[in-house]
Amino acid sequence: MEYHWHKSNLGDLWLCKDAITSLANMNMPDGYRAIDATLLGEEGVASLVIAAPPDKDLKAEEQLKVKLDHLFAPLGLKVQVSWAAKGEDIDLLSLIDKLRKRPIFWAIIVSIVVGISQLGIKGLGLCVLFGLIGWVVAEAIISGKLSNLISHFMDRRH
Known part of the structure; x- marks a missing residue:
């Protein structure tokens, strides 16, 4: 899925949902995984849903939020994080x-x-x-x- 991000006189700029989640997952600690992403283009906010392990701690969540803020800042995006319980992958x-x-x-x-x-x-x-x-x-x-x-x-x- 692609989200409209910006419009300029050169055309529209779109971001792919998979690109947002892949970028976030490149810097995830063990046990955490971005499972969904949306883009609020008008506000410049990337909203991420992150699956966290059941034994997560608040300090690790805060550190991850700061890390994601630094990762998306060069793109001009703020990060909003929603947490989800990590389900077992079905293999x-x-x-x-x-x-x-x-x-x-x-x-x-x-x-x-x-x-x-x-x-x-x-x-x-x-x-x-x-x-x-x-x-x-x-x-x-x-x-x-x-x-x-x-x-x-x-x-x-x-």
């Missing part, structure tokens, strides 16, 4: 590796293989369908949504 290989270490994963795989061999595809499909229906009904009962729905219909009848 398919690490996800598969984590699943391989869980017994429930292997139980599901073995159940699928045995279900196909004993029941066939149609029988296994019906078992999965009724399992999902049972899960939805149990979720509705546990969350209280089913009782709300029943009372709503009872109120409509009167």
